[in-house]
Amino acid sequence: xxxxxxxxxxxxxxxxxxxxxxxxxxxxxxxxKAEGAxxxxxxxxxxxxxxxxxxNRAGTTFRQLGEDEKAGLDEAKALALxxxxxxxxxxxxxxxxxxxxxxxxxxxxxxxxx
Numbered sequence: 001x002x003x004x005x006x007x008x009x010x011x012x013x014x015x016x017x018x019x020x021x022x023x024x025x026x027x028x029x030x031x032x033k034a035e036g037a038x039x040x041x042x043x044x045x046x047x048x049x050x051x052x053x054x055x056n057r058a059g060t061t062f063r064q065l066g067e068d069e070k071a072g073l074d075e076a077k078a079l080a081l082x083x084x085x086x087x088x089x090x091x092x093x094x095x096x097x098x099x100x101x102x103x104x105x106x107x108x109x110x111x112x113x114x
Contacts, residue, residue, distance in 0.1 A: 042083055053090065
């Protein structure tokens with residue numbers, strides 16, 4: 001089963017959901033804002049794709065972090081921040097499509113689901 005993780009109001013998540021819906025790909029949706037992000041799942045994802053790829057440094061939440069929170073950023077600190085503030089996770093994350101997908105690019109989804 002395909003599981004899509006994100007935030008329902010995120011434009012990129014909306015694009016990914018629309019892409020999946022248009023191709024009748026069945027999936028479950030996990031809203032980080034409503035349901036949070038499990039630290040063990042974040043650690044597993046980081047083990048698969050690297051914590052740097054999971055961390056959304058371009059978003060408002062990252063820019064609003066204090067310098068003390070950004071200083072000495074390593075995997076443990078990044079995972080703790082993402083668990084505490086799920087909007088720091090690059091979205092969407094898709095499990096069950098072979099490789100873990102992070103972010104949305106139509107060509108990547110086509111390769112995974114086409």
